[in-house]
Amino acid sequence: MLSEESAAVVRATLPVVAAQLDTITARFYDTMFADRPELLDGLFNRGNQRSGEQRRALAGSIAAFATMLLDHPDERPDVMLSRIAHKHAAVGVTEDQYVIVHKYLFGAIAEVLGDAVTPDVAAAWDEVYWLMAGALIAIEARVYAAAGAENGRTWxxxxxxxxxxxxxxxxxxxxxxxxxxxxxxxxxxxxxxxxxxxxxxxxxxxxxxxxxxxxxxxxxxxxxxxxxxxxxxxxxxxxxxxxxxxxSAPFGDVALRAGDAPLVLVSAGIGCTPITAMLGHLARAGDPRQVLVLHADRDVAAHALRADMARLAAEAGAEQILWYERDAPEGARTGLMDLDGVAIPEGAEVYMCGPVPFMRAVRGRLIGAGVAPKDIHYEVFGPDLWLGAA
Structure with a gap:
């Protein structure tokens, strides 16, 4: 929980900090990698650095965490933190690296915001950082333990x-x-x-x-x-x-949960990979749950694991509906995925994977069809640019 004094300062400065977060995180990464180039060897993704995706994801997570601290002071955003912790564990982040990040991040804040960073402002945002870092360190320790690994040694x-x-x-x-x-x-x-x-x-x-x-x-x-x-x-x-x-050992918090609620498994493109794994598990376990599989792709030739999905859906007793943007075969639908005429089971639990714009659109339709937002779970490949928005 953020202290009352820091909460007042963060609330007053959040608009200014949030407006400059992209600049701050760009300066942070540039300075840190200039001083510590070894961090690019086996830890940070160079592609995401070049594209700016990692910078935007970091900015979004900081802003989302600070906002949640202000809007829900008695709650910890464990869903968001768990997602980040699993990503960190998958690359072997260690506790001491949070100290390194703190040094360069707060140096970037001071450089970008200048005189606006008074001692009170610095102390308030320092509290935000260590609340987030401390929670992640604790969650990551549990994640590593569950994987039978010690502090990043998962290989x-x-x-x-x-x-x-x-x-x-x-x-x-x-x-x-x-x-x-x-x-x-x-x-x-x-x-x-x-x-x-x-x-x-x-x-x-x-x-x-x-x-x-x-x-x-x-x-x-x-x-x-x-x-x-x-x-x-x-x-x-x-x-x-x-x-x-x-x-590495397996990580990821968007994994199929046990239960008896109907399942809706939604994917597009290569997002079919976790859905195929879930179908394989359901088929091997003889799980009796009602399962609806929805997948969209460019065409049949682009649909990876197509035969596996069809076979496993049949073995799991699942209904499968496919959309192809072009050359849809008999039995499939043409165009982008829509839910017109699709009967979404009452009380369904949903797992989604695909491009973020696709998942945003389908999530809205699922909620409109009566699915509770808390029952929609999604996986993003790469930095999560949907944090705080889903």
């Missing part, structure tokens, strides 16, 4: 046993763990980080959903080639049977 080696081309720009890798250590359990919908060494010697991490399982502890990831995506391009160009990859 092990896996071997590619099969590569399968799914579409012209998506391929799956079936992996088996090397060594005798037990494999941390994975929940349907979770992701792993893949750590690769780039041609310039710098290590980069990317998160990929565990899109399926095989006998003997095998696990599958499905990788879409992304425009200007250096890791996905490298994996598409080089990953082959027999290769070894370094993977």
């Amino acid at each position: 092990r080696t896996w071997q590619v046993v099969e590569r399968r081309e799914e579409t012209p720009d998506a391929m799956s890798l079936l992996l088996r763990p090397l060594g005798d250590e037990p494999v941390p359990p994975a929940l349907p919908g979770q992701y792993v980080s893949v750590r690769v060494r780039m041609p310039d010697g710098v290590h980069q991490l990317r998160q990929y959903t565990l899109s399926g399982e095989g006998d003997g502890g095998l696990r599958r990831i499905t990788v879409k080639r992304v425009d200007d995506g250096e890791v996905s391009a490298l994996l598409h160009a080089t990953a082959a049977e027999g290769d070894e990859l370094t993977l």
Whole structure:
């Protein structure tokens, strides 16, 4: 809980700070990486730095957290914090790194806002930062413990046993763990980080959903080639049977929950990967819940894991409705996903994954169809630019 004195200062200065957060976070990253370039080796995503997505996500999370502290002073925004904590755990963030971030972030605030940062203002925002950092450190400790890892040490080696081309720009890798250590359990919908060494010697991490399982502890990831995506391009160009990859333990808080409520599984494009994993779990478990699967894609050729989704939906007793923007086959719908004529089960719990604009639009339609906002869970690939808005 924010102290009354700090709350008054934060409330008065939030509009000014929020208006400058993009500039502040840009200065923060530029200064920190100039002084600590090793942080770009195996921790921060260079692609997200170039695009500005990481900067915007950080600014959004700070503003959202401060706003929640003011609007709901007796509550901690654990949903938002859990999402961030899982992302941090997936790349191995450690407690001491919060001290580094604090140094450069508050240096950037002082540089950008100048004389407006009085001692009282600095103290109030320092309290906001450490409330957020302290909560994340505590949640991350529990996340690491659940994964059987110690403070960022989550890595092990896996071997590619099969590569399968799914579409012209998506391929799956079936992996088996090397060594005798037990494999941390994975929940349907979770992701792993893949750590690769780039041609310039710098290590980069990317998160990929565990899109399926095989006998003997095998696990599958499905990788879409992304425009200007250096890791996905490298994996598409080089990953082959027999290769070894370094993977983190599974993380992610948007995982299929046990229960008896009807399920609606919604995806677009490569967002089908967690949905396919959930369908696989439901089929293997013989889960009796009513399941409705809704997926949208450009066309049949672009639909990764299409055959797997159809087979698993049938095995899980699920109804499946498909939308294709062009050349829709018989039984599928043409155009973007809409819910006209779609019977959403009463009391349904929804899991969504896809581009943020797609999820915003579908979420609004689901709420209009009677789904409670608290029962709509979503996963964003990359920095979460929807924080505070969903």
